[in-house]
Amino acid sequence: MCETCIRSEVDITEGIPKQATIHFCRNCERYLQPPTQWIPCVLESRELLTLCIKKLKGLNKVRLIDAGFIWTEPHSRRIKVKLTIQKEVFANTILQQMFQVEYVVAYQQCEDCTRVMAQNTWKAMVQLRQKVPHKRTFLYLEQLILKHSAHKDTTNVKERRDGLDFYYASRSHAVKMLDFLQAVVPVRSKSSEQLISTDIHNNTSNYKFTYSVEIAPICKDDLVCLAPKMAQSLSNINPLCLCYRVGNSVNLIDPHTLTMAEVQSGLYWRNPFSAILATKDLVEYYVFDVEPLGVSRGRFTLADVTLARTSDFGKNDTSFFARSHLGGILKPGDTCLGYDLATTNVNDTNFDRLDAGRIPDVVIVKKSYPNRRKKSRTRHWRLKTLTKEEEDVLPRKQDQEKIEQDYELFLRDLEEDPEFRATINLYKADENATNTAAPAAAPGRSEEEDFPEIALEELMNELNIEEDEEVPSVMPE
Template identity: 60%
Template sequence: MEYIPESRQQLILCCECGTAIPPNPANMCVNCVRSIVDITEGIPKQATVHWCKNCERYLQPPATWLACDLESRELLALCLKKLRGLVKVRLIDAGFVWTEPHSRRIKIKLTIQKEVFAATILQQAFEVEYVVASMMCPDCTKVMAQNMWKAMVQVRQKVDHQRTFFYLEQLILKHNAHQDTINIKEVKGGLDFHFAQRSHAIKMCDFLASMVPTRAKTSEQLISSDIHNGTSNYKFTYSVEIIPICRDDLVVVPKKTANSLGQIAPLTLCTRVGNVLHLIDFRTLQTTSVTGFAYWRSEDITPVCSMRDLKEFYVLDVELLGPRHGRYALADITVQRMADVGRNDCEFIVRSHLGNLLAYGDSVLGYDLDSANINNANFEALRHEDVPSIVLVKKSYSERRRKRKNRNWRLKTLDKDDGELAPKKQDKEKLEADFETFLRDLEEDPELRQNINLYKDAEAAQRARSAIGDNDDDMADSDDGEDAPEVPLEELLEDLKIDDEDDEEMDM
């Protein structure tokens, strides 16, 4: 029996070149159709995109500047909008072709379709090359020119230390609130933030008010005016004042204000400063919160002692009384001035909120009100029984115990301009001491660390271990008791560093 093959598809000859092809409405092969019709006609194969080398943003005409990463969807959309002929064809696919990062060239491969004859659709792929031209954006132009800022935020606090500004600096870095600043200037008593737009300055004021109790005042200065069209150019200045009460300050509250705050005692301690002020009665563990509006309305809540007035005491006995509030416990603590240890038997029994944090042999920092020189009308109006001899504030750790702990973390800082401020040697030493106190507060208070990004620093830990050297065993033998607090490793973040030298080696 003879095998009969299956019927094959019928072929026709191309009307141009005579090649056998399947039937199609044009009766031509693909190569002949492409030679006759170019569907990419009208689409430019080269274009130019403008890029600001200062802020690394791209220009989207007519006047919008966008921050786009290389080979990102945003940059692809910006490049496609530069091709006007795409509206006449159907875009099937678009993607980047790799180019050298320093070549200032961007290549995109496009796949398009278009109906060339009746019921005949042609698909074609081609590349478009973009030249990245440097062009300074208006915002960076104002930065380069002198006195071209539009609005300024002056942040001040009437205290004799910089701990609050160290804390604010970390909050600004974590929330990236400084991205719109054109300059940050460090001045005596605070910081100045310069902005190119007034809305950015208002946004910074709102951010500061959400973090700490503040009040702001606004002023404006006329720079120029056009009488023909009735327009004027102003510079705006926002003066932001932070509440002059800090953590661990001894605060006196007038009787009338204390009654409105829940009948709290007139003498309290400040335990934390957030968007409200947290106060605690160290003799009853009663707590209250003071908003910025309530403080600025009367301004009669004043600090009488700050961290500069802290004295060291030696704990002789701790008798817990039972009541607790969070991490605090009420107790009667017997202490002696550190200067009197071994010299006399002058002891004090102090009612304090640090009952569960102290034990026999510990050191504690507090305010010695018997020897303090306090010039405050509200404090002088207090009754004698309302003023204790000593107010304990927080546990103290010796320097040798702290050195045993290798500080394997670090903080980022803002890029600030000192301007005309030239700190003296004494001011630098004071600033370093305030920063060290802030770092110790971070180690001791987990709640304070929650709002701050801490980064791993293996090099600092190695330097600390090298500095201790052979004296580590001697310090361990000389110090007994609980070690100084440290930041757990799981709370630290990895910091990615990209050096220019590494980039050059990779390019080679």
Template identity: 55%
Template sequence: MAQAYALDTSQEAHMAEHVILCCVCGVAIPPNPAAMCGTCLRNEVDITEGIPKSSTLHYCRDCDRYLQPPAIWVKADLESRELLAVCLKRLRGLTKVRLVDAGFVWTEPHSRRVKVKLTIQKEALASTILQQTFVVEFYVSHQQCEDCVRVAAKNTWRAVVQVRQKVPHKRTFLWLEQLILKHGAHKDTVNIKEVKDGIDFYYGQRTHAIRMVDFLNAVVPLRSKTSESIISSDIHQSTANFKYTYSVELVPLCRDDLVCLPPKLSRQLGMLGPLVLVSRISNSVQMLDPSTLKIADLRTQQYWENPVTPLAEASDLVEWYVIDVQLDGPRSGKNALASVEVARSNDFSKTYLARTHLGNLLNPGDHALGYDLNNANFNHPALSSYFESRSSKFTLPDVILVKKSFPHRRRRARPRNWKVKHLGKEEEEERSGRKDKAADKDRDLELFLRDLEEDEELRGMVNLYKASAQDRQAMTQHSDSMVDDGQDEGGDENEDAMEESEGEEDFPEIRMEELLDDMERLTVADE
């Protein structure tokens, strides 16, 4: 027993050697570099200094989203992980401490208060780790997001850009719509409305409308004028409020249109034409002479000084069957001059000889789209001037081919694995002719999509997205039969017979590498 007692005494003496007194309150504590107990250390050092104990959350009641600075609105429910992340990002000073735990403290949902309980650690006073728990209170302030402001401000616009083109189709606007989406030129609009001959863009500020006009002027040939109307005025302060209207008129020409140049304009373009095809539309109009491969750019100012209208347009195209191709002229890029013997796809009783720029693309047995001038009746002043002139040696060709066609593959109506996006437009309310206009709209869209498939250069100017299963199912509802490309109904038997032997191996396909992921669809799926 004496030996055991001696052992206990030595242990107590050993333990007494490792206990010190707190330098503040005198309580015995294990040794530490600060020489203070935990209570005194907390009183001396506040590791939460620099972290606000209250803050503000901006909440949009219209769309139930919270503002994550600087300008991101996040969809979040009460006491959700998303809301907790927004709250933590609102607190400054958290980067200087170690966050151990974070969670919500229950509050009444209608109290407009959100409380978050935080546990943090920080090194204090000579390698001493201190842990502390505290509560941060957030005040919920109501604020409308930019999207909801635009919806609410449809009737409070300050400036409008009215874009018009006097043509019976919407192909130019479909292409212009894709350029606007790619460059984000519509981000400042408060409303977009589709009207009979174009689109109206409404803005809350005049500078945004001017920026839109400058963008349009850089991508399409146009002319514009400005007008203003006074809303209110203050004679005492010499101030007034105005509404501004910018009227923009696009050149009434579209890709693949057939144009007859007046003699004066033909001379200005280096004796081009007179029958030319519109090959490309940018800030100028590029024209191609299919009989000589000459190319000239018609500038915007030059066009409005000598305006011309198309002799024929895409709706007048007729499908032709290629019988023979003879290359007998120069080459220029992807074009090559050739003499081609063709016959209408629904009538092989008569053949025509056409001079065309498609020598590199056409082979015997192919199909092409072109204008039938032999059976057409034109009443055009520019064309009449050549026939009335005695010195003119101009003769009207029978056929002018425009581009290669793929009728067999079209009839299979395979849904595309890609799609394009559209602007959120309000359609004009019209009581009569809705079905006919819807069919015309679908036809114009189909022609535009085919242009994207067949022209790689045009395709590179827009954004194409991968189509989901739902998108493909919607595409199958719009059959390709709505677009006849000018074909007559009498040639189905001949074409079906030829389809069994021909496969159209050079049918334009869009590679998956050219497509972008639809981020909006992925976001909805994640939610």
């Protein structure tokens, strides 16, 4: 038989379908690769061609020589593929034939998009809480999360009145977030699970997992009073201490002797203590005299300070003598913030056990710049923020003012403490944002030379990636 007669008698494409259906999800623009895998493919790409060829049955009985797309309108929901195959029909006779297959694109919603539409988008949640009246800890924690990209696996972040909720599509991602939180702040956690569905035939169950995480209610610049046994275990430190840093442990300092102690997270939760005075209780003082004592430890220097309340000017001549750990930065004529223990009523059992002679009148916390702060100015640096979903309940005006005040105090802490801001990323502001503050004279000396400013060398340029060419969508909406 000649070649023409063989072609008329034998059809090697018999058994291979000339029409098939592939499923496409319009929300995420992915194709279904049976049985359950969804893969992203671009029109006329190698991945889509492989997917189309795998859909055909009977190709294992022939030899595939070539395959390619035939152009169709992108909106036609039709994909045509031209195939070239070979097969041995008689002894030592190989027949080659070319044919085309038409694929119909059918819409089907993938499992991920189905969960999104059904508001069932998470399998694990991390509830982060702290029982304090401000959000400065969460502002700092937000910057740590952004710096280390700990939020990349979250499906959603919701802001609550007393904390944050992180949602995840996988339990392992929530456990990873929990490990990160334990590494940066002193926390304790407990887990719970809720049964969503079960299959008695396959003996499988679907659960939702919730991790409740509580941050220790001790913040930077808080005044604490330790129990006698705990103070003795911490190198016999003075029970009345000041918290100068909070990391994965609570760092305390005795401002009278410069004795330092580190309270690990496990030790704290076995013997918890709370702050007897917080930053909202700070009182402003004016410094008359500073007498260094020649004792230093790290960035702290011991000194005797003579000071008076700024609110007492023109009313009385009451002055105080205090021993402070800030002898290296305080100078006569400065203004500082401290806790007034002479007139404050402290409700704490451990504080009541202290001898009256061991309780100072004033505990100096930090230096302040009231005259410079009064001047409106624009910072030449800025911070990034997480994309958070706020609560449905609109905040009251007082709550909104409190949030703005907490954010301003957090920015001031970054300006005044180099060690504190070294742990996060600061970015350059817009080019038109300049510092508009004018120097203001403080009583006795100028604050201009001592006012903390963040150098441009500490700032980072934000990387914006803009695509020059637009990637075409697989299917138009």
